[in-house]
Amino acid sequence: MSVSNRVPVISVQCDWDEVLRKKSGEAWVSCKFRGETGLHGKLFSRGQTDEGTPDVRGSDDFVVGKVTSSTLEVTYRPTGHKCVFISPRTVYTGIHKKSVVSLAVTPNGLSVSACTENKLQVWDANDGMLRRSLSSHVGDVYKCRFFPSGVVVLSAGADMLIKIWSAETGQCPVTLSGHTGAVMDVCIVNRGRNIISVSKDGTAKLWDCGQSACLGTLIKVDSTINCCSLGVANNKLDLGEPDEAPSEREIGTEDKVLVIGCEDGGVHVVAVRSRKTLFSFMLSSAINCVVVVSDNEFLVGCHSGEVLLYAFRENCNTPIVSWFESNSAALCLLPYKARGFFVGKADGSCIYYRIPNSGDGDHLDTRLHLTGPDCDPVYDLASDGTAVYTACRDATIRKYEVQNVILDVFKS
Incomplete structure (x- = not known):
């Protein structure tokens, strides 16, 4: 390591x-x-x-x-x-009155966010104006994301349901049910004909959005699954073959791998098409967030505060790099540009790290911090391709212009 x-x-x-x-x-x-x-x-x-x-x-x-x-x-x-x-370029304080737990932004500036008041809001990141409220979940919404089209919203939460909304009309034509515990996280496969969800019931499920049907359970573990991230497999992984021919409704899963992080410290990497668990390992702390950064690597954020970089290769249980600079829990991760990522933490800090190249010692002593929260946890991070947005317990969403700063500091 x-x-x-x-x-x-x-x-x-x-x-x-x-x-x-x-x-x-x-x-x-x-x-x-x-x-x-x-x-x-x-x-x-x-x-x-x-x-x-x-x-x-x-x-x-x-x-x-x-x-x-x-x-x-x-x-x-x-x-x-x-x-x-x-410091933040823009501060949005009127969108929510309670802790903001999830956030997504499109390149065109359309935003969706969820808070602990069970409010799912669609708003304009250019002027902060509320477009519409999406009301149908019973209980807290834990995750909201945009489909690649940028006009369709995916949400999931404590009511064990996954919902698909039109951001333009506010209508919810699709509801997916089948989990027996709260839905903690979601991933979108390619353009979104299929999605993946993970739950407190210990399962990761693959769904057909068009027919509102579950296409199968990808993995079942004896722990709450807190988070997931989808990536494209490299040639170092043998993805295996499915035991049964997949449904014709399963689109674009043949080269996909799913990373899940669990409350018991388990990390599991699953081949989506074959439903085979490629490798697993256990850490000593609950896993709060995972994210695929390339077809070769993925990041794991731990409740202990440690962030770890792993390689996609079979029997891989030793991290390539470990960042462990504070004991504050890592709550969210956001890859940003080549070889870099932000991590939001429970103490309100939001830090940018560079992933070192082999033999590269440049800038290992340099950090970027997004400031603004006064010790309030940063629960989620999003980017419109340039700016970075943070969702915080203080009910505030902050927008940071970071691209030029990163280019200036790291000269790349």
Whole structure:
């Protein structure tokens, strides 16, 4: 296993971007290695530079680098570790009144989000205007996603149902039932004629949306399945053959693999067409999130706070890389551009990591943090292809312009 360099979590006051705009503004900053006492300092604003950006200096061993209207670079001098903080470009506070638990955004700016008040809202990310509310679930909605068309919504929740909606009319022509426990997560196969769901009942099921029918159970385990992610298999995996000829209603599953993460720490990789479990392994912590990042690799986020990168190959139970910088639970993962991903955590932090290439040591001591939440968990992440959005317990959705910052920091 290749463990990432021992890197601290550098944190800053959540409203730094507002405080440091003021002359004589002051914000706290800290540096903490996991398992050790944190080191604290202050950031002081001395007004504006000639370019109109805050002129900020740090106390103790905190050195302030480049500052813009939305970014703040801080280096902890004794170790050379650097963090670039990014404040939200837009903050949406009127869409929900309770914790936002799931979120999806299309490239055209149409958004859907769900909260613990059992509200499923379709809204416009360009102006924050509510388009319509989707009301039919009985109980909390745990997951909402867009189909590739960008005008059809998939939702699932505590009522053990999966629903398909028109985002344009708000109608729900399809309801899928068959789970005996809450539906925790969903995946869409190709263009969406088939979908996959996972549940507290320990099953992953494949569905035919057109006929509202279950095409089969992909796996049954003795634990709640918390999360799933679908990917395309590489040539290192023998996907096997199905025991029975698949239904003609099963479309596009022949090269697909499903990764599931369980409450008991189990991770299972399943060939969708053959229903064969290709490999499994157990971790010591509940699995809160998984995501396929390529046909060669997938990420696992643990309740312990650890994030692990694994390879798609048979009998693979040793991670390629482990990031374990805090004990705060990893709640959601979002691949972003080539060789990078965001992880949202229970302490309100949202951090961007680079996946190192073989022999690549560049930027392993650099992190990007999306700021704004004041210790409120970040439950979900989404992207419209450029900007990144976060769903938070404080009932707020935040939009961050990150693409140019990442290009500038990592020069790739």
